[in-house]
Amino acid sequence: MFHWKKAVVIATAAVLALAGCTPADSGPEGSSGGTLTLGLLLPASTFSAQGASWANESPYMQAVYDGLLRAEPDGTIVPHLATEWSYSDDLTVLDLTLRDDVTFSDGTPFNADAAAQNLIRFRDGTSPNASFLVNLADAKAIDDTHLELTLSSPDPALLTYLTQNAGLQESPEAFDNPDVETVPVGSGPYTLNVDETVVGNSYVFDKNPDYWKSEDQHYDKLVMNVYTDSTSLLSAIQGGQVNVSTTSDNTTADQIEAAGYTLSPIENNWWGLIIGDRDGTLNPAIGDPRVRQAINYAFDRDAMLQAAADGRGTVTQQVFPTSSPSFDSALDDTYSYDAVKAKKLLAEAGYPDGFDLIMPSAAALGASNFTLIQQQLGDVGIRVTYEEVQVNDYINTIVTGKYAVTFMALQLDPTDWQLSQFELDKTATFNGFHNDDPTVQGHIATIQTGTAEEAEKAGKALNAYIVEQGWFAPWFRPELNTASDATTDVIVQVGNSYPYLWNIKPKA
Amino acid sequence: MIRFTIRRLVSGVILLFVISSVAFLLLNLGAGNVGRRILGPQGTADTVALKNEQLGLNEPVLTRYFEWLRGAVTGDFGASWFTNQPVDQAISSRLAVTLAIVIGATLVSGFLATVLGVWAARRRGWADKLVQVIAVLGFAIPGFLIAIFLVNVFALNLHWFKPTGYVQMGTSFTGWLSSVTLPIAALSIGAIAAIVQQVRGSVIDALRQDWVRTLRSRGLSENRIVFKHVLRNAGGPALSVLAVQFIGLLGGAVIVEQIFAIPGLGQISVSATAQGDLPLVMGLVLVMGAIVVIVNLLIDLIQGFLNPKARVS
Numbered sequence: 136m137f138h139w140k141k142a143v144v145i146a147t148a149a150v151l152a153l154a155g156c157t158p159a160d161s162g163p164e165g166s167s168g169g170t171l172t173l174g175l176l177l178p179a180s181t182f183s184a185q186g187a188s189w190a191n192e193s194p195y196m197q198a199v200y201d202g203l204l205r206a207e208p209d210g211t212i213v214p215h216l217a218t219e220w221s222y223s224d225d226l227t228v229l230d231l232t233l234r235d236d237v238t239f240s241d242g243t244p245f246n247a248d249a250a251a252q253n254l255i256r257f258r259d260g261t262s263p264n265a266s267f268l269v270n271l272a273d274a275k276a277i278d279d280t281h282l283e284l285t286l287s288s289p290d291p292a293l294l295t296y297l298t299q300n301a302g303l304q305e306s307p308e309a310f311d312n313p314d315v316e317t318v319p320v321g322s323g324p325y326t327l328n329v330d331e332t333v334v335g336n337s338y339v340f341d342k343n344p345d346y347w348k349s350e351d352q353h354y355d356k357l358v359m360n361v362y363t364d365s366t367s368l369l370s371a372i373q374g375g376q377v378n379v380s381t382t383s384d385n386t387t388a389d390q391i392e393a394a395g396y397t398l399s400p401i402e403n404n405w406w407g408l409i410i411g412d413r414d415g416t417l418n419p420a421i422g423d424p425r426v427r428q429a430i431n432y433a434f435d436r437d438a439m440l441q442a443a444a445d446g447r448g449t450v451t452q453q454v455f456p457t458s459s460p461s462f463d464s465a466l467d468d469t470y471s472y473d474a475v476k477a478k479k480l481l482a483e484a485g486y487p488d489g490f491d492l493i494m495p496s497a498a499a500l501g502a503s504n505f506t507l508i509q510q511q512l513g514d515v516g517i518r519v520t521y522e523e524v525q526v527n528d529y530i531n532t533i534v535t536g537k538y539a540v541t542f543m544a545l546q547l548d549p550t551d552w553q554l555s556q557f558e559l560d561k562t563a564t565f566n567g568f569h570n571d572d573p574t575v576q577g578h579i580a581t582i583q584t585g586t587a588e589e590a591e592k593a594g595k596a597l598n599a600y601i602v603e604q605g606w607f608a609p610w611f612r613p614e615l616n617t618a619s620d621a622t623t624d625v626i627v628q629v630g631n632s633y634p635y636l637w638n639i640k641p642k643a
Numbered sequence: 644m645i646r647f648t649i650r651r652l653v654s655g656v657i658l659l660f661v662i663s664s665v666a667f668l669l670l671n672l673g674a675g676n677v678g679r680r681i682l683g684p685q686g687t688a689d690t691v692a693l694k695n696e697q698l699g700l701n702e703p704v705l706t707r708y709f710e711w712l713r714g715a716v717t718g719d720f721g722a723s724w725f726t727n728q729p730v731d732q733a734i735s736s737r738l739a740v741t742l743a744i745v746i747g748a749t750l751v752s753g754f755l756a757t758v759l760g761v762w763a764a765r766r767r768g769w770a771d772k773l774v775q776v777i778a779v780l781g782f783a784i785p786g787f788l789i790a791i792f793l794v795n796v797f798a799l800n801l802h803w804f805k806p807t808g809y810v811q812m813g814t815s816f817t818g819w820l821s822s823v824t825l826p827i828a829a830l831s832i833g834a835i836a837a838i839v840q841q842v843r844g845s846v847i848d849a850l851r852q853d854w855v856r857t858l859r860s861r862g863l864s865e866n867r868i869v870f871k872h873v874l875r876n877a878g879g880p881a882l883s884v885l886a887v888q889f890i891g892l893l894g895g896a897v898i899v900e901q902i903f904a905i906p907g908l909g910q911i912s913v914s915a916t917a918q919g920d921l922p923l924v925m926g927l928v929l930v931m932g933a934i935v936v937i938v939n940l941l942i943d944l945i946q947g948f949l950n951p952k953a954r955v956s
Contacts, residue, residue: 316727336906367904374806528675
């Protein structure tokens with residue numbers, strides 16, 4: 136005989152007991168210094184230092200590895216495993232003095248030979264940033280604490296690279312481990328708790344009891360949860376399940392602030408068009424600077440910022456970041472929205488009736504962005520038709536020069552050299568048509584080999600030149616926000632999507 | 644019965660072979676530049692080429708297929724292109740999570756659908772109408788909306804449960820139960836809607852049979868007739884629907900696991916498919932396919948157990 140009333144009573148009691156046992160209100164323990172729970176948008180692609188990514192994945196790497204150098208929040212380079220460094224007069228030999236009191240978590244001592252091996256491995260590996268060390272001809276241990284790096288040509292960003300994934304130090308004894316991709320062996324402040332980690336979802340780190348710089352260990356335990364879905368990320372923040380998290384878009388900013396979190400904005404990329412076919416190979420019209428300038432005049436940047444980034448960010452017309460000495464605020468007034476002037480420039484260039492432009496689109500990048508581009512360019516007579524490409528192949532279409540003009544969000548590199556190598560130089564990944572402009576190449580050469588003063592001057596001239604030539608049509612720098620709860624202090628890092636781990640601390 | 648079971652298992656293996664072969668070829672057709680996808684915008688052309696070479700992507704598709712097949716037969720499914728975790732580890736660590744949620748939702752929906760279906764069939768009138776309205780609503784409201792509603796009400800407002808995350812059963816049983824309650828509830832509502840109609844109809848049909856009248860005339864109580872005899876007869880069709888629902892719930896878990904940030908197969912199915920993570924997708928295809936084959940076989944066997952007339956010789 137089935138006893139309904141009894142069953143209902145038991146079920147009700149079970150639910151109440153379950154709810155009573157739920158540690159839903161306990162939340163992360165940020166204020167106690169016990170456990171820090173971070174929200175991240177991406178899982179770790181690897182834990183091998185050789186293949187390490189950076190940016191959104193930097194917290195994983197910084198938990199388990201030390202870098203040779205460190206960057207302050209404003210980008211200033213300071214000692215870490217390397218205590219001193221100096222360049223030769225021709226900037227092709229870098230000598231570094233290393234600490235002698237550091238051991239990896241497997242007991243192997245850190246020394247110059249280990250550092251040399253790590254640098255060579257990174258250069259020869261498949262990290263997305265392996266090119267950071269493309270100019271490294273050789274790395275040699277002079278003795279245990281002295282390392283000599285020989286460069287094939289000067290690299291003004293090398294020290295910055297050594298503060299990032301290129302400088303991460305892994306135990307040489309772990310290089311050949313079969314699980315090197317998933318089990319890191321570094322000298323960092325924490326070690327990965329493999330048993331409690333669910334790869335791709337939640338990574339748990341325990342405090343390294345032998346860490347040489349204990350003042351950087353602000354917590355006993357770290358938990359890094361991955362939220363690839365914006366709904367679950369918002370729920371986790373509203374439910375107080377993370378102390379700190381980057382946010383996936385700006386539309387939830389108000390809800391996050393309403394949940395008691397503080398948003399720390401940073402502008403690390405720019406949105407707009409890459410006007411890549413500057414020689415007019417695919418579309419002759421784009422080869423004329425006046426047409427590229429007309430495209431720049433065609434955009435109402437304030438409206439684009441409002442529509443595409445919820446108004447959170449800063450309109451701009453240049454691709455250099457405000458942190459760069461080459462940034463010139465006056466350049467942001469070069470192309471104020473002026474459809475009449477755009478049409479006039481098109482007419483002067485021989486296109487009084489406009490012209491046809493084929494662009495790639497990917498719905499996953501925001502269908503409204505493509506609609507706005509089509510509408511704003513259409514208003515001045517540029518008739519855009521789209522070819523839909525798979526979002527996974529979108530970047531490939533840009534870097535292989537398949538389209539004359541493309542919509543893109545590109546990072547704002549912290550140094551002029553990095554920025555040049557990323558999107559301006561004739562060999563740069565995002566110079567998909569490999570435009571070889573003597574003026575541009577001349578400025579880049581000065582940035583590479585000139586004195587600091589000469590490099591700064593060349594950077595300013597380079598910035599002004601590419602704005603005037605309409606190499607890009609930037610619209611704005613969107614805010615990227617880091618949300619932190621009431622128990623946690625965060626200092627954002629210039630040029631990086633995530634605050635550096637040691638700059639996340641319990642509130643005093 | 645043994646011959647039947649073996650035959651079904653063999654056909655299942657052939658089915659898995661066909662499905663995996665087609666999946667491999669389709670995934671390769673739209674693969675594009677895998678190295679670029681993995682390395683993103685920062686990878687240079689040289690690094691992208693090196694990555695493609697490391698992954699063996701310069702080899703012809705058929706060579707890669709036979710290489711994958713050889714590995715799969717020996718239990719080596721390779722490693723995820725995007726997290727470098729061995730595929731067998733990625734799937735085994737998540738299979739239990741998804742099965743816990745899907746089996747939980749199947750049991751809950753099976754039980755509640757039976758209770759509601761029998762209630763509606765016996766009471767008819769307003770009770771019947773109420774159950775049918777509930778069923779229509781359950782069908783009409785998408786699962787992800789139900790999940791978001793449950794999170795907002797029971798996690799964010801009432802704070803009865805955590806909005807996201809999963810607790811291993813070994814770590815804390817109550818914590819585990821708490822972490823799966825809302826996902827199971829979200830999955831169950833749609834399944835209940837599907838099953839309750841079947842149970843109701845089958846019970847109504849069975850109650851009209853002559854043998855039920857005979858049992859009544861022998862003085863058996865109505866509860867005994869319904870729960871011991873009618874349900875056993877009406878269970879067959881309902882069980883078939885339940886089996887279909889179980890398989891459907893595996894699909895539903897994809898969305899629910901995303902919303903609740905639960906580390907199950909559904910969550911990696913979404914990310915692996917979106918990224919085109921071929922080794923992981925292939926592993927998932929095989930595991931999901933095997934689950935479907937096994938569930939269908941089990942349902943056939945249970946049908947035979949419940950109803951001797953349905954047994955296959």
